[in-house]
Amino acid sequence: MFQGPRWIGGLLRRTGRRLLVEEAGASLFRGLRTRLTLWYCGVLGAALILFGVALYFGANYFLLQPLEDSAQQYARVHAAQWLAGHIDRACASPMPDNPFPAPGKQGPVMEWVQCFDAQGHPLVVGATQLPPGLLSGGLVQRAIQQGNASDIVDGGQSFGAIYRYAQAVPSADGSGVVGVVLVGESIQAQENALSLLLILLLCLGALSLVGAGLGGLFLANRALAPARLAWANQQRFIADASHELRTPLTLLRADAEVLLRSRERLQGEDAALLEDIVTETNHLAAIANNLLTLARLDSGQLHREHEVVHLAALAHNGARRIRALASQRAIRVEEEHHGQPYVIGDPLLLEQAVLVLLDNALKYNRQGGSIRIRTLERDRRALLEVCDTGIGIPPEHLPHLGERFYRVDKARSREAGGTGLGLSIARGIARLHRGQLTLASIPGQGTVATLSLPLARSGHVETLEHQPIYLGRATSGDQQSHAR
Secondary structure (H helix, E strand, O other), rough: OOOHHHHHHHHHHHHHHHHHHHHHHHHHHHHHHHHHHHHHHHHHHHHHHHHHHHHHHHHHHHHHHHHHHHHHHHHHHHHHHHHHHOOOOOOOOOOOOOOOOOOOOOOOEEEEEEEEOOOOOOOEEEEEEEOOOOOOOHHHHHHHHHHHHHHHEOOOOOEEEEEEEEEEEOOOOOOOOOEEEEEEEEEEHHHHHHHHHHHHHHHHHHHHHEEEEEEEEEEHHHHHHHHHHHHHHHHHHHHHHHHHHHHHHHHHHHHHHHHHHOOHHHHHHHHHHHHHHHHHHHHHHHHHHHHHHHHHHHHHOOOOEEEEHHHHHHHHHHHHHHHHHHHHHEEEEEEEEEOOEEEEEEEHHHHHHHHHHHHHHHHHHOOOOOEEEEEEEEEEEEEEEEEEEEOOOHHHHHHHEOOOOOOOOOOHHHHHHHOOOHHHHHHHHHHOOEEEEEEEOOOOOOOEEEEEEEEOOOOHHHHHHHOOOOOOOHHHHHOOEOOO
């Protein structure tokens, strides 16, 4: 809990509230901007990786290939001397005193020669000045079997990396191998240059990606500016149109209802037409209200209170409001509450989301079925679950639920009074409160809708002792399970 000066706490609360309000309107473009930046960084990173790999292996080839060619040529010369009978000259190793010539100066050639017999045993004994790693491994045996072999070994701290090439010396009649000439050549200077190149490539690549990320954010903001303006204008148009439609629809419904009061003076067909008008105006008014709510949610213009809300009490009120309608269809409404799931949010908006879930559970339930509303705490989240025993939802439709005007069965949804916007509103309200709405369903068995919200911190709950609580604390009776 914040213990600093009061004005700092107030500033933090105002800032946090402003961020929450702005998030609702900017979440769409924030996600789009992030994706564009990641795509930009990903493409640039792939290009940098390709460039770096090509540069590194190109440098590796041009630095090491001449030394490898030189060692192979040197081994063949020594093998030719061996065949000519000059085995002493063939196995002479021009070991220099200083293995590493000074940079920029013409130094001695760092090559070592060692001869082996046909069984792989060294022919020259006492070569103590050879690098420790020169004679290691099975390179000689591979050369006896294959004719030649090469590898790179660590010659020790004083010698560094060594390229080795072993050349088998065939017998005069060509029936076998009389020995092997092993030539080693220091490549430590080239390895140092390649290591430095690799470090430079990694550092420059990392700096380039950081710069690309910052530049990508800037470019994405510039590119999305016209889209944001068009989107804001569209949301404003939808909100204004929905607001303007509500008044004529209300008047139209009121006129039709007035005429229906004199039903006995109307012909049967005229009364039926007026009832249709009332039904359709109710449907259009519901769509206009939902569109207005969605437009305000998207634009962040929806006024939002920040209060400590007891989710169990909210669920209890929602269950109480649908019980009368549920009883008409012989549907049981059960409650189950665990813990103290307090959240910070707008109680009216959260209640609207809960009513949407309960309304869907009621509409798509079977006569004689049940609805169970459950609240609990889990992993620092407050959960509200609405489980029904209704018709369920096929799996292919679950990913699309929450999309605007998406309905699993359009004919049945329209008959039940659905507009295809309820779940969109509930999901928007959940996001506005940093929560999420998930649906799980099994066709023929029912659906579970879960509203997950961040739990209020202990500091917020302590203020309940000094501030009025929306819907009040749940009584002990409210905390018990209610089953009808």
